[in-house]
Amino acid sequence: MSEARPAGPRLSVEEAVARFAGGAATLGVIGLGYVGLPLCLAAAGAGFDVVGFDIDADKPTTLMRGETYLEHIPADAVAAAVRSGRFRATADFDGLAAVDAILICVPTPLTLQREPDLSFIRTTTQEIARRLRPGQLVVLESTTWPGTTDQVVRPLLEALTGHRSGTDFYLAFSPEREDPGNASFSTATIPKIVGGDGPDAARLAEALYARFVARTVMVSSTATAEATKLTENIFRAVNIALVNELKVIFDAMGIDVWEVIEAAKTKPFGFTPFYPGPGLGGHCIPIDPFYLTWKAREFGIATRFIELAGEINQQMPGFVLDKLVRALDAHAGRGLSGSRILIVGLAYKKNISDIRESPALKLWTMLQARGAQVDYHDPFVPAVPTTRAYKALKGATSTALTAETLSAFHAVLIVTDHDAIDYAAICDSGVIVVDCRNALRSRGLTGANVVPA
Known part of the structure; x- marks a missing residue:
């Protein structure tokens, strides 16, 4: 230099x-x-x-x-x-x-x-x-x-x-x-x-x-540039909340939301596909909308639409937990307490190691609170680093994904769909699989043990 x-x-x-x-x-x-x-x-x-x-x-x-x-x-x-x-x-x-x-x-x-x-x-x-x-x-x-x-x-x-x-x-x-x-x-x-x-x-x-x-x-102006960034992330947060709400509605009706989105996106105009998930994660989407809602209160403005989107997205881990409870009851005749659950994917999105605000962490603590024994597998996160909100999870290490280790679990919860995961082994294990990302069916993998969430 x-x-x-x-x-x-x-x-x-x-x-x-x-x-x-x-x-x-x-x-x-x-x-x-x-x-x-x-x-x-x-x-x-x-x-x-x-x-x-x-x-x-x-x-x-x-x-x-x-x-x-x-x-x-x-x-x-x-x-x-x-x-x-x-x-x-x-x-x-x-x-x-x-x-x-x-x-x-x-x-x-x-x-x-x-x-x-x-x-x-x-x-x-x-x-x-x-x-x-x-x-x-x-x-x-x-x-x-x-x-x-x-x-x-x-x-x-x-x-x-x-x-x-x-x-x-x-x-x-x-x-x-x-x-x-x-x-x-x-x-x-x-x-x-x-x-x-x-x-x-x-x-x-x-x-x-x-x-x-x-x-x-x-x-x-600088304020316009600041508002532009928030608008980009609020756009994503609101649209993700919309498809998450549709997922809950269609699930109750027995309709596959993933099939609906794939069909809807064939329209060449007027539709942009967004995809549901177990909740929002990362350093932007779960956080940035609340910067605007906070500032808007200074002007006496209620940001009802943005706050409703945040509320819906924050409720998604609860929806996933309910799906897992019902799957264990229907397929194994057991409850969460004492069950061994493997979370697949700890990062907030695929193919990176960033776990900030990851819904996997929220699900982990919710499962533990219900008496489940929880482990995780993530090729990008060999050990859980220090986090502000989940200090008790620090130091936990990724479990190897083998036929032997899979057989020790009562259910697998796919939270993040990394590419470098052996989904065929998960599907073939016979263990109950609750798939929050459509990771198995998008790869042509199906089975009676697979439950979409």
């Missing part, structure tokens, strides 16, 4: 735009997780010098060894970026003073009371303020309620530094659109929404992102 530009004579906006457009600037990315690390690699690949920052010192250490901790980010890609000299990672935030742009990619979870938790954004902003120098561009990428950049980040930076946004430094919001495990889209190929705090900030942010993403989509 070349030497970052030291603090010195401030560049004009035109000069800074030219630096960004030509890839001659140094970028700092705070947060080296599912959003920050792909962003670092994409920017480094486009010619920027990139410094990744993280409070977890193990992450920079791992990356500087040319290794990875995210299964969808190849170690070879990390090693190549480090070898090129374009990328380095550190836990020392003093390096922020030397970069030209700072991109914030930190978590925005909910509190236990389901209110926005901006503690990571606030702490990060304070760290930036201690090193902020005139002319730097600061971009928030973390998903949050409309107005956060303008009402939280800007006032903090201005109060702590005495500098003014749009005059002394530049501020923008550009929401992450990562989809881990999606082989069709990457950071560089997904269009980037960009909203600036003023025209100069917008120009700088557009020049920055246009260097390494397929297309930038400029909007009129």
Whole structure:
């Protein structure tokens, strides 16, 4: 990596735009997780010098060894970026003073009371303020309620530094659109929404992102960009809730919701297929809608539609549990208490290791509360990591999926349909299988022991 530009004579906006457009600037990315690390690699690949920052010192250490901790980010890609000299990672935030742009990619979870938790954004902003120098561009990428950049980040930076946004430094919001495990889209190929705090900030942010993403989509303000991200995720949450409700209705009628969706999606217009499941998981869909419902209360507006969708999706683990109880009673003449249940798939979606907000964790605790003995199998999650809400599950390890191990269980619950699972062995085991993802029938596997859920 070349030497970052030291603090010195401030560049004009035109000069800074030219630096960004030509890839001659140094970028700092705070947060080296599912959003920050792909962003670092994409920017480094486009010619920027990139410094990744993280409070977890193990992450920079791992990356500087040319290794990875995210299964969808190849170690070879990390090693190549480090070898090129374009990328380095550190836990020392003093390096922020030397970069030209700072991109914030930190978590925005909910509190236990389901209110926005901006503690990571606030702490990060304070760290930036201690090193902020005139002319730097600061971009928030973390998903949050409309107005956060303008009402939280800007006032903090201005109060702590005495500098003014749009005059002394530049501020923008550009929401992450990562989809881990999606082989069709990457950071560089997904269009980037960009909203600036003023025209100069917008120009700088557009020049920055246009260097390494397929297309930038400029909007009129940071709040509009924040609202765009929430709208995307609320759209998915509401439509998933709709098909989940249809699943419950059609199940009571003896109608296969999966067959209905497959038939409906043959219509070439006016229908977009969404698929039911055991509940919502991940860092976006279960959380982001509540950022808007919380903010809407400030304006005296009840977000009934969004909250109803959240309520329906939160009820789905209960529906799955009921299906399992009925299946055990009908096929084995036993209840949950004392039954051995194998959960297949712990991650929140297929072919990744991310278990954040995974419905599998909720189901696990619900089963244990009813007296069941629970194990899991997941090729992407060899051991359960630390979680905020499910601390008691930490350290549990994945059970091997063999004919011998399957025979020891009274039922198998397919929660996540990873490709690298021997579904034929599950189907042929004769054990009761409650399939929440249509994983067996979509592969042509059927049997009297298979129960759709």
